[in-house]
Amino acid sequence: MKSTAPTRAYRRRAPGEPRAVGYLYILPALLVYAVFLLYPFGQSVWLSFVHWDGLTAATPAGFDNYRDLFGDPALRAPFAHALLLLVFYSALPVAIGLLLAAAMSRVRVHGMTFFRTVLFLPQVLALIVVAVAWRSILAPDGLLNDTLRAVGLGSLARPWLGDYTWALPAVGVIGTWVGTGLCMVLFLAGVQRIPRELYEAARMDGAGPVREFLAVTLPGLRPQIAVALTLTIIAGLRNFDLIYITTSGGPGNATSVPAYEVYHRAFETNQVGSAAAVGVALTVLIFALTVTVSRLVEGRRV
Amino acid sequence: MGCPRRAARHRPARALPAVLTLGATLLAAGCVPGTDGSGAAGTGTGVATAVPDPAKAGKTTLTVWDQEIRGGTNGEITQLNREFEKKYPHVRIKRVARSFTDLKTTLKLAVSGNNPPDVIQANQGYPDMVSFVRAGLLTPLDNYAGIYDWNTRYPNTLLNLNRVSVDGTDFGRGRLYGISQTGEFVGLYYNKDVLRKAGLKPPRTWGEFTAGLARLKERGELPVQFGNLDKYPAIHTFGVLQDQYAAAATRDTVLGRGTGFDTAATKDAATALRDWMRRGYLPKGAGGLGYDDAAKMFASGDGAYLMTGTWLLADLKKTMGDKLGLMPPPPAKPGGAPVTTGGQGLAWSITSRSRHPEVAAAYLDFLTSAHASDVMTRHGVLPAVPGPAAARVAPDTVDGQMIDGWKRLSAADGLVPYLDYATPTFYDTLSAALQGVVSGRTSPEKLAATLQQDYGAFQRTQRRRHAQSAPAESR
């Protein structure tokens, strides 16, 4: 919510209201925030420039850790996987959400609350629970393979989480399941608020459903699309819980992701400097993507 | 999860102060505690002269981290803990039991923390025990070994596996940092019913075994049950295959003195593994099947053989009863000496910052005493040093087979250490490469080359370290 310009121009301080008291109000929050969030991030940046095993003395590394991000295939792979996973975590849910919104743009639905509650449920479950549940579904004799066999597609059944080619998409599908609900709820609400007159006007111009979608629905949902993309991108890049439970980065390196690599390198293979570099790179990636989204999708609003 | 930054569509001028503030914070964040090397703890003295008496220690809580969660070992540890607490009413044992992989993920964090556990189970070899010793996190146990006579209780081969050199460079010699309670070897569990149905008897030679696999496949049975989702089972299977080609050489390699991994034996073993997958001797979905799930399926009759360690015996026996049989992998020639991957269970160690090393040492001794050995036997667990109860076990039961196999392997010196001991990163390297072979993506040559790359690099580091510390050692 933005307050409109005229109000701000006329806002005056009440007589006797000291400005300094504002600092007192924000001080406790700023203190906790700075000490436990900003400062550690700064330390991460510092750590990314050293080689350290967490126990003995650290040695300066210059840009080595960052160079490795591009040079070492073991570090390029996680980022490549992360970008691929974004298709599943972000692009696909948004697309499905838009599809649903398009289908529903003309209809008033009864029982919307029920549907909303159910569709949004995956977002609320702890990622750990989602991971445990899906690990079971994707087991060689789990629900997915059983269903495939039951409908006669048994030849498609395979050990999803242990398969080099399919482990990453399998993890991606889990992300799609989690993210689609969010997008659907968001777009459904947004679509209900697009004025009917725009649709009437489009219909009178002889537009079919596709044109209606492109000309009315899509532009009308711009802010929601931006929100959906931002939220799902951030969730898609912070999927440590999921990887830890389902595949631990395996088979081989097939599902390694930056979020998991940070933990693995810092606390299992004693490569703390490298872990910090991965963390910083992940932050930069998230930041770049969210800024791009806001520029692209909401660009005209600025 | 984040939230929309709807207000962040700001002009560059506004962003500048924020960025400057952030920058100032970053610069201020110069030092991370521990980067000056002060995090490494001391080596601990482990000095003791008299036999520790926990009764004199007063009220003590002993925190123990272990990974004995399987039916058999969990049972015997629980019983032994209870008996220890009854014997010393002032001592309370706080036990944290977790799966092997979970322990591997969390132990380093716990041991280097501010309140580390007193007793831990450390996996031997470079990845875990040696790196703990390098960081000064474990107490040397030589004094206690002398006081409690552990030196005579165990054969040297087993003791050596728990040794790390004083400077933390080498594994397999030096000071003692742990003792193991259980013995282990990777053997062939077989389902008597499935074999009988196929008209087969338990094989007496390796050739008979492989011929039997083909026969089982023809009859439509799954020859060997196998699940490699957890990454480590393939290490055991591959180890057994490799031992058939070159056991002694492999042992030397693991201990740092052999010919490396780019050998015919490695390639032949990898080829065998690949062939078994191709011919369907191993299940097609093995890459995605969990270890415990595979064991469950074997126990329910799916598969004639299960190639895994003695630690699973109690659980399998519970479901299969008399149908279960166990044998060490058969030798190449009839009546020959058996060889297989194995050794002993994870070592029990005392952390260097433990506040109760004496009580911990007494606990360690209790866990590995002759009485404990009998308790283990009763729970279907293989003790490293079988005691009187083991001698009384009927030889035609699966427990008897296990103990007999252990005795024969120990006598013939046929135990080859687990391959992941070989370098600090070998667990990751080997398990990832083997996943490749199991899925058909990695050729045997590539596997051998990858292993050798890791091993060779580590050997070079070791040589450098030896050169540096040699002047110090001669002092």
Add this chain to the structure above:
Amino acid sequence: MTTRRERGVTYALLTLFAVLSLTPVIGILSTAFGSQGSLDTGFSLPRDGLHWGNFADAWSRGHFGTYLGNSVLVTTAVVAATTVLAVLAAYAFGVMRFPGSTPLFYLFVIGLTLPQEALVVPLYFDLRYAGLTDTYAALILPQTAQSLAFGVFWMRTYFRGSAREVIEAARIDGANSWTTLWRVLVPMGRPAISTMVVITFMWTWNEFLMALVMISDEAHRTVPLGLAFFQGQHSSDASLLAAASVLIALPVVIVYVALQRRFIEGMLGGAVKE
């Protein structure tokens, strides 16, 4: 005609996706009631009645009593601290003017996109050095900081939007800033505050990575960690694992079903208001 077909398609689509959303959940529930030690390693339908005992079993074997207590303690502390601190700070950001208020606010906004993974490593070493690992403080303080990013952002939106007349009226009545905040604005802002509370509750309850790194001591572990290690130990015991999962997810789901509007509103940043 078109309308009816459209309605049909719409409901069909909605139902399809609702089913897809629910299937794993139902699968877990049905497995949780199945018999232990059954040879199914995946989801199963309970063949011989509902085994309520699985939940008790999962509870005791997984030590979930302890974990639950810890989760409740940590979550309550984080929610309380975040609410108080965020309200204070957002009030200042939203209503008062002082030099540097905008950049300082954007500092908080940065925290919304800053991933935990970039912080957790140095934070661990810092807290270990301060002797705070394996204590509740190690979980409460960092998570408060992270929740503050959302809390400050969210509440500032509310404060900025609160009617100027109300604030002016309070000032005319002689109230100072403190009284205005707590006597006037906070009671009015209950919906916004309750949204912040439920979101913070959910994030803190479901937090895994921070707890994994900061706590190695069983006595202080929280519930998601309990589930992760339970999975490691009982990975082939599907019904027990499913029962444990249900126990973990239940508190948040119950709160969600009761207050789902708050959840959705909070997570979608006020883009959904009905």
